[in-house]
Amino acid sequence: MALRAAALGVLVLFLLRPQWFAPLFTPLTQYGAPPIYDQGNLLELALAQLGTVLLAALASTVVGVGLGLFVTRAAGRAFLPLSRTLVDIGQTFPPVAVLAIAVPLVGFGEKPTLIALFAYGLLPIFENTIVGLRSCPPQVLEAARGMGMSPAQCLWSVELPLALPLILEGIRLSLVINVGTATIGSTVAARGLGEVIIAGLLSSNNAFILQGALLTGLMAILLYDALVGLERRVCRSVRID
Amino acid sequence: MSTTAAVRVFLRRLPVDPLGTLLCAVGALALICLPFLVFKANRIVPGDPVDLAQVLAPAPLAAAALVLAAAGLCAVFAAGARLRLLAGLAGIVVIALVAAAGADVLTPAGNRVVRVAPGAGFWIALIAMALLATDAVTRMRPRPVVRVLALAVTVLVVLAVLAHGTFDQLSLMREYAAHADRFASELRRHLWLALGSLTAAVLVGLPVGVLCHRVPRLRSAVLSVLNLIQTIPAIALFSMLMAPLALLAAAVPLAARLGVRGIGAAPAAVALFLYALLPVVGNTVAGLRRVSPAAVEAARGMGMTAGQVLMSVELPLALPVILTGVRVALVQNIGLVTIAALIGGGGLGSFVFQGIGQTAIDLVLLGAIPIVALAFAAALLLDALIETLRRGAAP
Known part of the structure; x- marks a missing residue:
């Protein structure tokens, strides 16, 4: 807990007052290069990256959960075998390849990154939704039906709550992967902390590279922690004894 | 109605x-x-x-x-x-x-x-x-x-058709013809980086995993460090390793003679090795934990030493789970090698990033399609191996 608060503190302080950390990064620079990224506002970049990641995650959650619901209903059962295979195949797609293929289609900037993050984040959510919905014990479903629940009621008040922990886990996985992947978006001119890393790479300034990595890593870890906490809370409220 | x-x-x-x-x-x-x-x-x-x-x-x-x-x-x-x-x-x-x-x-x-x-x-x-x-x-x-x-038949047919020249006038093959001299070497470099770093990760990760299984206190420490590494963005880890390796090459002539340099393949190989460690170690621990205590007990009762129990009971029983980790690491590596191109490490990613730079989609695809195909083939081969092992274990 203390560690987490410290991590959050370091992240917020670094984003608000980056110059305070300059003495720490000066030993990494050569020939008097700036120790702290000076070609943009770190807070703005971090928020831009977080915004891209959250927007992509929202889209992949809506689509992933929707598709997962569809293929586990009677109407969509014919799509189930193929969709599972596609999830397997999709996970072998490197995100860079998705990003690279999206660029010529939609141009440089935020859009290809959003597409790549959406496509890449879709898989864990879709997969976990299917696994979660299908792991609902048949006896429970039978009992719900016996109580006179309609299929919609059954879905809303039995299946979805039972599948919720796994769905949330899928969302967490895709968010954390995407925070890291979003830095690659800077190679196609999306705004984010990847800019800092690439600027460091181009001017061989290790201080830039390290602070870009540090901030991205901190964001990923804190997001992971926050979502684990959220999952615990949700799971406690829906547990069935 | x-x-x-x-x-x-x-x-x-x-x-x-x-x-x-x-x-x-x-x-x-x-x-x-x-x-x-x-x-x-x-x-x-x-x-x-x-x-x-x-x-x-x-x-x-x-x-x-x-x-x-x-x-x-x-x-x-x-x-x-x-x-x-x-x-x-x-x-x-x-x-x-x-x-x-x-x-x-x-x-x-x-x-x-x-x-x-x-x-x-x-x-x-x-x-x-x-x-x-x-x-x-x-x-x-x-x-x-x-x-x-x-898979083998498909690969042979595709290679034969491409060699025959049926598609030579299509843009993608024109792009290949323009870069044919580099394609084979970049492909080799890509595979070498992905497989080399994976081999190193297995050689190190397997003993570390066994050790973590035996010493619970070590387990959580090692796994959280490896988890932490995974959160470092790939571009950052690749570039961060450039400085220490450049210093190493300057200080130790032998390292420089072995090809260790700040720029190029060395930082990429080290970064890929670090990324591949988590799936290998994590799955070794998970696989060993799943071995039933009764089997271990029986082996000990037969008079086996601890080493014999490990080699002929625990590891074989854990093998499918360990190989699942190797599969994850391999597929992940094949994708991540792409980023090595940004730090001069070569591989098929150099076509991808050159293509992005020139907005030439054909060049992007020339890099991206083989990468996807390699990852897919690797996943298929390892999945087949894992399934065969599982079937053999549980008739």
Whole structure:
């Protein structure tokens, strides 16, 4: 807990007052290069990256959960075998390849990154939704039906709550992967902390590279922690004894 | 009310496959509404759609349309998986051949500047047919041996067709011809980086995993450090390793002579090794933990030493889970090597990033398609191996 608060503190302080950390990064620079990224506002970049990641995650959650619901209903059962295979195949797609293929289609900037993050984040959510919905014990479903629940009621008040922990886990996985992947978006001119890393790479300034990595890593870890906490809370409220 | 009921009854009697119908509709719409081929004055400009009817002779075009229509009918109505697989494969072949024929006609002899590229219609129809075939294969549930054989046959056929030159006038193959001298070496570099770092990760990760299994306090520490490494963005880890390796090369002449340099493949190899450690160590621990205590107890009772128990009971029983970790690490590595190109490490990623820089989609695809194919083949091979082992263990 203390560690987490410290991590959050370091992240917020670094984003608000980056110059305070300059003495720490000066030993990494050569020939008097700036120790702290000076070609943009770190807070703005971090928020831009977080915004891209959250927007992509929202889209992949809506689509992933929707598709997962569809293929586990009677109407969509014919799509189930193929969709599972596609999830397997999709996970072998490197995100860079998705990003690279999206660029010529939609141009440089935020859009290809959003597409790549959406496509890449879709898989864990879709997969976990299917696994979660299908792991609902048949006896429970039978009992719900016996109580006179309609299929919609059954879905809303039995299946979805039972599948919720796994769905949330899928969302967490895709968010954390995407925070890291979003830095690659800077190679196609999306705004984010990847800019800092690439600027460091181009001017061989290790201080830039390290602070870009540090901030991205901190964001990923804190997001992971926050979502684990959220999952615990949700799971406690829906547990069935 | 009664009419909808009647329609419903009619549809239920008619064996319509919903997935096949969707694929058929999407493929047909794409072929009709979107450009199948695009003619570009050079490799960078956006091109103009080509009207196939003015390019190809009516007879072959009609034959192709007929085959595609038959494939579509199979997708909608056929119940047998084999027939559907055949339809999907036939569709893929016909779409590819039409594109090749169109490119042959459209490219002026000896002209190396114009490009005939597949358009959106081509790609969507091709993907629809590939999905049809994939769905059929999924429903047939082939045994691991059959899957590996099918992969081998596919690879051989694709290589033979490419070598024969059927597609030489299509933009992607023109791009390959322009970079043929570098392609083989970048491919080798890509594989070498992915497999080399994985081998190192297995050699180190396996003993570390066993140690973590034995010493619980070590386990959480090691696994959280490895988890932490995974959160470092790949670009950052690759670039951060450049400085220490440059210093190492400067300080230790032997390291420099072995090829360790700040720029190039060395930082990439180290970063990939670090990324691959988590799946290997994590799955070794998970696999060993799943070995039933009764089996270990029985082995000890037979008078085996701790080392013998590990080598001939615990590790073999944990092998499928460990290999699952190796699969994750390998697929992840094949994708991540792409980023090595940014720090001068080479590999197929150099085509991808050059292509992005020049906005030349053909060059991007020349890098991206082989990367995806490699990752897919690696996953298929290891999955087959894991399934064979699991079947052998639980008859």
